[in-house]
Amino acid sequence: MSEEVTLDDYADSASEEDSEQPESRFWGTIPDGWELVDGTDVYDVNPNPKPDEEPNTYIEMDALDTELPWPRYFGERNASEYSGKTFTAGDTLFARITPCTENGKAALVPEMDTKVGIGSTEYAVLSPKTERINPWYLYYVGKSHSIHDYAVSRMRGSTGRQRVPFSVFRRELDVSLPPLEEQRRIATILQNADRAVRKTREIIEQTKRVKRGVAQNLFHYGIDREDTKQTWPGEIPESWDVVQFSEIVGSNRNGLYKSGDAYGEGYPIAKMGNALENRVLDMSSADRLELTEEEKEKYGLREEDLIFARRAQEVSAAGDCCYVPELDELTVFESSLIRVRLTEDVNPRFYVQYFEGPVGSRSIERIVTETSISGIATSDLLDLKVALPSLEEQNEIASILWGFDEYVTALQNEADQFIRFKKALLQDLLSGTVRTTNTNIEVPEEIEQHG
Incomplete structure (x- = not known):
């Protein structure tokens, strides 16, 4: 990793706070040398600047990340034809509608191709008064646990369309405000963690692209780069056979349906979300239900079973396949899934990769x-014609492709660690419980240039 985030950039403040310092319901006792200010002392809410050119940079809600400050992509839209919120570089976009608020969607507007951008009507735009507050510091204030949780608690409206009232940002928030120099140091530490997450995600996407290219070659030409032949499944190596899928299926079963009153305690049940997120069944969180002995026998999953999506809300997910690893306890599967148990002369790990x-x-x-x-x-699944290489080649291909998946999993765990690291720091740094003591922290230009 090129990004490095360490504990050397800050230290716990061991000194006692001045008992006369003000108190905040969001930040606790304000540190000596900091101010407690009303939110609108340091930012404007929805200033709606008027663009003098078209088309305008467009940042839609789907472009906002739940963890990172940078919009994932940009579009174009004419402000004269759209009644969305307008903003300029350095503003914070706070998503105020369910479920985006609960999920933590927000962004700091970067430099854009146009001076004024436009976006969703469901943004609260916080425009920093840069003589008082650094834009990056303001963004992280909006991402803090206390502000996020308070905003969620103040949501109003009908179920499914609840919104955070603009009055929350105009009249109800306060900010624990350090001097600008300290704001920049705090923002730098938090941004370093975000950069580490972004870099790791980029490596993940690059690894997935490489895997797709390798899979393309392996399934068309095989391990030994053979000549190919055209078959019903497609272009495959000349030495591979084609068989009906049912010929290599030992048993199959549709999943279990039980009414809602059966759920609560008992055994875990695999559902679509558990089964198809990462091509490996993940039961780290699952609903539970009571089972009869017959249901345990009929619907219990075993290591190396395959699960297929029999029904799905999205067309792209229908028929998706995942692999069942070793499970900690008896686990069954729901009716929207199909369990397939292959014969012993084929490699289930190969066929998970094959169907992907x-x-x-x-x-x-x-x-x-x-x-x-x-x-x-x-x-229809059992009637499918599928490619059948030798078991030796199945094993080799499975090993190569699962190696990519294991690397992606390790990278994702690393990104998750950075996210947890930042969340642990966020409230402590913004409340002054933890102070930045290293004045040699290198503040990046995009943070330095503000204020």
Whole structure:
């Protein structure tokens, strides 16, 4: 990793706070040398600057990240044809509608191709008064646990369309405000953690792209770069066979349906969210329900089972396949899933990659039906023709492709550690519980240039 975030950049403040310092419901006792100010003393709410050019840079809600300050992409839109909120570089965009508020969607507006940008009507735009507050410091104030939780608690409206009132930002928030120099140091530490997350995510995406290219070659040409032949599943190595999927399936079963009153305690049940997020069944969080002995026997999952999405809200998820690892306890699966248990002479880890890869995924697409809910029929799945390399080649291909997946998992764990690290720091740094003591912290230009 090129980004480094360490504990050397800050230190706990061991001194006792002045008992006469003001108190804040968000920040506790304000440190000596800091001010407690009303929010609107240091930012304007929805100033709505008027653009003098078109088209304008457009930042839609979907472009906002739940963790990072940078919008993921930009568009263009004419402000004269759209009634959204306008903003300029350095403003904070705070999503104020459910579920975006609860999820933590926010952004700091970067330099744009146009002086004025435009975005969702569901933004609260906080425009910093830069003689008082650094824009990056203001962004992190908006991302703090106390402000986020308070905003969520103040949401009003009908279920599914609740919003944070603008009055929250105009009249109800206060800011624990250090001198500008300390604001910049605090923002630098927090931004370093965000940069580490962003860099790790970039490596993850690059690894996934490389894996797709490797899979393309392996499923078309095999380990030994063979000549190819055209078959019903697609172009595959000449030495590979093609068989009906049912020929390598030992058993299969659709999942369990039980009424809502059966849920609560008992055994975990795998649902779509557990099964299809990362191609490996993840039961770290799951609903539980009571089971009969017959249900345990019929619907219990085993290591190396495959699970397919029988029904899905999105067409792209219908027929998706995942692998069942070793489980800590008896686990069953719901009715929207199909369990497939392959014969012992094939490698289930190969076929998870096969159905995700360029040959198998196109075969699955042929049997997806689109109605109110997309899905596949078990009979159609079993009738599919699939490629069948030798077991030795299955093992080699599975090892290569799962190696990419394991690397991605390790990188994602690293990104999650940086996120937890930043969240642990955020409130302490913004409240002054932890103070930046290293005056040699190198403040990046994009933070330095403000204030």
